[in-house]
Amino acid sequence: MQYLVAIHHPDDYDPATAEDEAMHRDIDALNDEMVAAGIRIFVGGLRTVKEAKSLKQNTGGDVLVTDGPYLETKEHIGGFWVLEAANMEEALEWGRKAAIACxxxxxxxxxH
Known part of the structure; x- marks a missing residue:
């Protein structure tokens, strides 16, 4: 079974001020641990929500492109892993480690 482990950042998240070398080391160590365990399928960090584009089909059938994320929320996904885990409990263990590292x-x- 595959699981998404998504990291949520506030809209005004700025990696330059929010992240330090210790955090990067912790994330690198977690990635190394995931690779060694053979569970990591994919990992990716996302650029800021200010750079996002949203697409939505209108009633006329055209697709409208707008600046920013689709949902108006206070937090958005800043990065994620796709993991192969035996069950939700195992995926949650990796999620706990991700919450600490990130x-x-x-x-x-x-x-699905």
Whole structure:
């Protein structure tokens, strides 16, 4: 089973001021641990929500492109892992480690 482990950042998150070398070392160590455990399928960090574009089909059938994220929330996904885990409990263990390494809230969801 595959799981998404998503890191949530506030809208005004600035990696230059929010992240330090210790955090980068912790994230690198977590990535190394995931690779060694053979559970990491993919990992990716996302650029800021200020650079996001949203697309939505309108009633006329055209697709409208707007600046910013689709949802108007106070937090957005800042990065994520796709993991191969035996069950939700195992995925949650990795999610706990991600929350500690990234110093941010984490969401864990199973893929269909």
């Amino acid at each position: 110093r941010a809230p984490v969401e864990v969801r199973q893929f």
